[in-house]
Amino acid sequence: MSECAGGSASFPHPAGPSREVLLARAYLSRVAEPPASGLVALVAEVGPVEAAERVRSGHVDQRVATETSARRDVHRAAADLAAAEVAGLRLVTPEHAEWPGEALAAFSADGPGELTAPLALWVRGRGRLDRMCGRAVAVVGSRAATRYGTQLAGELAAGVAERGWTVVSGAAIGIDGAAHRGALAVGGPTIAVLACGADRAYPAAHQALLERILDGGAVLSEYPPGCVPGRHRFLVRNRLIAGLTTGTVVVEAGLRSGAQRTAADATALGRDVLAVPGPVTSGVSAGCHRLIREGATLVTRADEVLEAVGRIGADLAAPPVPGLDRATDGLSAAAALVHDALPARAAREAAWLALEAGVPVAAVRAALVELERRGLVQHFAGHWQRAAGSRP
Amino acid sequence: MSECAGGSASFPHPAGPSREVLLARAYLSRVAEPPASGLVALVAEVGPVEAAERVRSGHVDQRVATETSARRDVHRAAADLAAAEVAGLRLVTPEHAEWPGEALAAFSADGPGELTAPLALWVRGRGRLDRMCGRAVAVVGSRAATRYGTQLAGELAAGVAERGWTVVSGAAIGIDGAAHRGALAVGGPTIAVLACGADRAYPAAHQALLERILDGGAVLSEYPPGCVPGRHRFLVRNRLIAGLTTGTVVVEAGLRSGAQRTAADATALGRDVLAVPGPVTSGVSAGCHRLIREGATLVTRADEVLEAVGRIGADLAAPPVPGLDRATDGLSAAAALVHDALPARAAREAAWLALEAGVPVAAVRAALVELERRGLVQHFAGHWQRAAGSRP
Numbered sequence: 118m119s120e121c122a123g124g125s126a127s128f129p130h131p132a133g134p135s136r137e138v139l140l141a142r143a144y145l146s147r148v149a150e151p152p153a154s155g156l157v158a159l160v161a162e163v164g165p166v167e168a169a170e171r172v173r174s175g176h177v178d179q180r181v182a183t184e185t186s187a188r189r190d191v192h193r194a195a196a197d198l199a200a201a202e203v204a205g206l207r208l209v210t211p212e213h214a215e216w217p218g219e220a221l222a223a224f225s226a227d228g229p230g231e232l233t234a235p236l237a238l239w240v241r242g243r244g245r246l247d248r249m250c251g252r253a254v255a256v257v258g259s260r261a262a263t264r265y266g267t268q269l270a271g272e273l274a275a276g277v278a279e280r281g282w283t284v285v286s287g288a289a290i291g292i293d294g295a296a297h298r299g300a301l302a303v304g305g306p307t308i309a310v311l312a313c314g315a316d317r318a319y320p321a322a323h324q325a326l327l328e329r330i331l332d333g334g335a336v337l338s339e340y341p342p343g344c345v346p347g348r349h350r351f352l353v354r355n356r357l358i359a360g361l362t363t364g365t366v367v368v369e370a371g372l373r374s375g376a377q378r379t380a381a382d383a384t385a386l387g388r389d390v391l392a393v394p395g396p397v398t399s400g401v402s403a404g405c406h407r408l409i410r411e412g413a414t415l416v417t418r419a420d421e422v423l424e425a426v427g428r429i430g431a432d433l434a435a436p437p438v439p440g441l442d443r444a445t446d447g448l449s450a451a452a453a454l455v456h457d458a459l460p461a462r463a464a465r466e467a468a469w470l471a472l473e474a475g476v477p478v479a480a481v482r483a484a485l486v487e488l489e490r491r492g493l494v495q496h497f498a499g500h501w502q503r504a505a506g507s508r509p
Numbered sequence: 510m511s512e513c514a515g516g517s518a519s520f521p522h523p524a525g526p527s528r529e530v531l532l533a534r535a536y537l538s539r540v541a542e543p544p545a546s547g548l549v550a551l552v553a554e555v556g557p558v559e560a561a562e563r564v565r566s567g568h569v570d571q572r573v574a575t576e577t578s579a580r581r582d583v584h585r586a587a588a589d590l591a592a593a594e595v596a597g598l599r600l601v602t603p604e605h606a607e608w609p610g611e612a613l614a615a616f617s618a619d620g621p622g623e624l625t626a627p628l629a630l631w632v633r634g635r636g637r638l639d640r641m642c643g644r645a646v647a648v649v650g651s652r653a654a655t656r657y658g659t660q661l662a663g664e665l666a667a668g669v670a671e672r673g674w675t676v677v678s679g680a681a682i683g684i685d686g687a688a689h690r691g692a693l694a695v696g697g698p699t700i701a702v703l704a705c706g707a708d709r710a711y712p713a714a715h716q717a718l719l720e721r722i723l724d725g726g727a728v729l730s731e732y733p734p735g736c737v738p739g740r741h742r743f744l745v746r747n748r749l750i751a752g753l754t755t756g757t758v759v760v761e762a763g764l765r766s767g768a769q770r771t772a773a774d775a776t777a778l779g780r781d782v783l784a785v786p787g788p789v790t791s792g793v794s795a796g797c798h799r800l801i802r803e804g805a806t807l808v809t810r811a812d813e814v815l816e817a818v819g820r821i822g823a824d825l826a827a828p829p830v831p832g833l834d835r836a837t838d839g840l841s842a843a844a845a846l847v848h849d850a851l852p853a854r855a856a857r858e859a860a861w862l863a864l865e866a867g868v869p870v871a872a873v874r875a876a877l878v879e880l881e882r883r884g885l886v887q888h889f890a891g892h893w894q895r896a897a898g899s900r901p
Contacts, residue, residue, distance in 0.1 A: 409801065
């Protein structure tokens with residue numbers, strides 16, 4: 118996936134922040150156990166360098182002190198950056214062009230844990246985060262998956278990856294692993310979000326899988342290099358899986374499972390939750406069925422996933438994926454937005470499309486002319502609809 | 510179930526109508542092929558005796574004439590009542606205390622086919638209809654059921670029957686039969702609604718099952734004794750299964766199946782549609798999954814069924830909305846069928862609609878013109894689709 122490969126020139130990214138900022142972010146990323154909403158709010162207020170200085174010197178309010186006092190004298194920023202470089206990791210911060218800021222915008226500077234932004238991401242792999250997260254979907258589920266579940270996770274992941282979407286998951290045994298493998302099987306980019314340092318191969322059984330992900334995708338973590346996984350960290354990590362994507366697909370999950378937490382986080386972040394049904398006699402489908410009863414969209418195929426998340430993805434203004442020969446390549450920005458806004462099968466008026474696409478109605482009309490000339494839409498009686506061949 | 514057993518004193522019911530009314534209803538029940546919305550409206554207007562007289566003499570408007578002219582000289586009312594008595598059937602009419610009027614109130618006196626009330630019901634069995642239908646749920650599904658489906662149908666039916674609810678189904682092979690058996694297994698009442706005369710054992714393989722249903726439940730039909738089943742009648746019959754119950758549970762159904770029709774009828778009647786999920790790899794779960802995607806409630810256990818229908822059952826005490834003003838009121842039968850067949854959001858060709866609606870393709874084309882004039886459909890490139898405002 119050449120479009121996802123940053124090349125070695127991106128370690129560190131050329132347009133990156135100063136060494137001072139990098140050191141401050143590295144320090145901050147270790148000083149507090151995520152999610153640290155007080156510290157995140159402080160950084161948003163005074164910037165990372167000043168925030169690091171205040172934490173170091175203890176000049177912080179009670180809330181930030183509670184989050185940082187235990188580790189404020191751990192000065193490993195330079196050592197962590199050096200270790201990261203040796204391990205092939207880069208520190209990606211909000212000051213980097215690669216920062217997936219659009220996807221992470223749903224995190225608030227000061228909110229409850231599941232809405233707390235990461236202070237930085239430690240990233241391994243050749244995929245550029247901002248590009249990959251423009252069109253990304255999470256595929257997650259139970260470690261105790263059935264063959265039915267892993268087969269479906271692989272098929273769904275392959276299906277969305279084939280259409281240019283990045284598959285994000287947690288690299289765990291079971292559904293997560295099957296999802297990553299499904300994306301890799303069709304040469305699609307995939308992101309593994311770990312609950313330990315991104316330099317670690319966890320779970321050990323997935324060492325080879327994690328290596329394969331690096332080629333066109335990324336293995337990342339908000340935990341500094343060397344950090345060990347922990348039960349709490351798996352749950353905290355899940356909010357990043359939800360936050361980096363426009364929708365979360367739960368393939369199999371028990372009634373109490375990490376995937377349920379990811380789904381809850383996705384809901385809190387305003388992202389779509391999708392779930393795959395299964396036999397009601399299967400305990401690992403019970404969580405999916407409960408999610409659907411609570412409002413999640415039932416999906417059985419990749420195109421149903423994209424029907425749900427594609428709508429949202431259109432708003433993310435993702436750059437068109439080069440190198441993929443798509444009917445929509447080379448469209449003007451407005452035409453691409455309008456085309457994305459058109460439902461799969463229903464006809465719509467220009468005014469409706471303007472509202473949905475967020476494009477002025479005059480520009481919508483121009484875009485529709487462009488799309489019609491390309492054979493992508495057809496109209497009748499003032500209504501526009503995707504041309505048969507161009508439906509997703 | 511003593512509250513359901515009418516005892517021999519209820520054949521005929523002591524508070525029943527006069528012989529004249531019985532004969533008129535028996536005549537009317539044979540003279541028109543259900544659903545006969547014109548005839549139902551006439552009976553609502555002038556009563557059964559006068560309506561029968563007008564039909565016999567041909568003094569009816571064009572619409573009723575179309576419905577009744579073919580059989581208006583078939584005078585078998587007395588013979589049908591005699592045959593019914595021999596076969597252990599009784600004719601239950603709106604003039605009987607046993608008439609399940611509250612449940613059937615959702616049927617309008619004059620509406621499209623799926624909302625057309627039955628003119629009378631031919632009933633066999635010891636259960637009293639009005640009592641049984643006070644708390645009744647339909648459990649329906651595919652003839653080509655899997656073992657998973659029949660097992661679940663039986664469990665769900667037993668679960669709701671144990672809690673005092675009547676299980677209504679169509680006595681077909683597969684899910685229907687399993688539903689009846691599930692109710693009988695816990696001594697619960699169950700109603701089989703047939704698409705042929707209630708004196709017939711159809712399907713033949715279910716002769717013993719139908720006999721067992723009679724003890725505390727009922728086998729009924731709007732078709733007079735001796736009538737044979739037909740493809741059209743199975744679909745028409747389904748509206749009664751939906752109408753006699755507060756909710757319809759679809760356990761397994763292909764994408765095109767009678768159970769889908771029952772679900773559509775339930776929706777039209779304002780009743781809940783529930784569906785049981787299954788493996789996405791199973792073709793007979795595909796219809797259930799589509800129903801859930803379109804808004805049906807996913808259910809996995811009997812208590813989830815009762816959680817859904819119990820709520821609505823409480824609402825049944827409210828008087829029905831008379832003369833509901835629907836955009837589809839007064840449509841020709843073919844137009845109503847075609848409109849019914851149009852999916853909520855997809856466009857279809859006339860040939861497809863003919864297949865789905867069971868209406869000849871020439872009549873489909875005429876119906877589409879009528880629907881377009883009413884603003885209910887729009888077309889482009891040979892495809893027809895519900896107009897935006899007329900979507901359910």
